Amino acid sequence: MATQTKPVLHGYFRSSCSWRVRIAFALKGIEYDQVAVNLIKDGGQQLTEQYKTLNPMQQVPAVEIDGVTLSQSLAVIQYIDETRPGPRLLPADPKARAQVRMISDLIASGIQPLQNLSVLQKIGAEKLPWAQHFISRGFQALEPILKQTAGKYCVGDEISMADICLVPQVYNAERFKVDVGQYPTIKRLNETLAEIEAFKLSHPSRQPDTPADLQA
Numbered sequence: 001m002a003t004q005t006k007p008v009l010h011g012y013f014r015s016s017c018s019w020r021v022r023i024a025f026a027l028k029g030i031e032y033d034q035v036a037v038n039l040i041k042d043g044g045q046q047l048t049e050q051y052k053t054l055n056p057m058q059q060v061p062a063v064e065i066d067g068v069t070l071s072q073s074l075a076v077i078q079y080i081d082e083t084r085p086g087p088r089l090l091p092a093d094p095k096a097r098a099q100v101r102m103i104s105d106l107i108a109s110g111i112q113p114l115q116n117l118s119v120l121q122k123i124g125a126e127k128l129p130w131a132q133h134f135i136s137r138g139f140q141a142l143e144p145i146l147k148q149t150a151g152k153y154c155v156g157d158e159i160s161m162a163d164i165c166l167v168p169q170v171y172n173a174e175r176f177k178v179d180v181g182q183y184p185t186i187k188r189l190n191e192t193l194a195e196i197e198a199f200k201l202s203h204p205s206r207q208p209d210t211p212a213d214l215q216a
């Protein structure tokens, strides 16, 4: 059950997985503290022995909440949804819920890991075309799926975990110079979601660890 202590998010302003958790907290109206883990500075603060005790995968986010430490953003989002009041992040209807998980997994397992920092560092020189290839491949699959499932948002007319995954992934796509205009449904959903306060407040340009030159 929820306790009085504020959750602590160990994350990085530009990490799409940390952003997912920030959106979930914002949608639920949950106050939380943030501890910055700079993925670049000092060779990557996620690689320290100290941080490894929070997330043995040495990635952000890690979240201290209700006396447990959780990693894996989708597990964190689902825990928040199951323990906190506010708008449901996974729909009650099993088919819609499966669609939300399908879209979330497509992004969280099928796209983001292939363009993640540690993978790009390992492959060396071909970083940009590599990332563009896997993001485009994922978006080519996501577009027809969303065409079928979307209403105002990714699945019908209620915001869900799928939307929480989509917006940070589009942000990554734009960083890697993928032309999102080729995917009209993805583009339309992203534009709609970008206007929502929870997505704005949690944006990488507005975090405590956002460098001054990247602040909105």
Ligand code: GSH
Binding pocket: 015, 016, 017, 018, 039, 044, 046, 058, 059, 060, 061, 071, 072, 073, 074, 108, 113, 116, 117, 118, 119
């Ligand atoms: N499946 C994990 C989740 O959803 O939380 C992925 C976490 C992940 O890839 N985090 C990235 C990271 O920490 C930032 S979005 N990258 C740094 C690294 O791999 O060294």
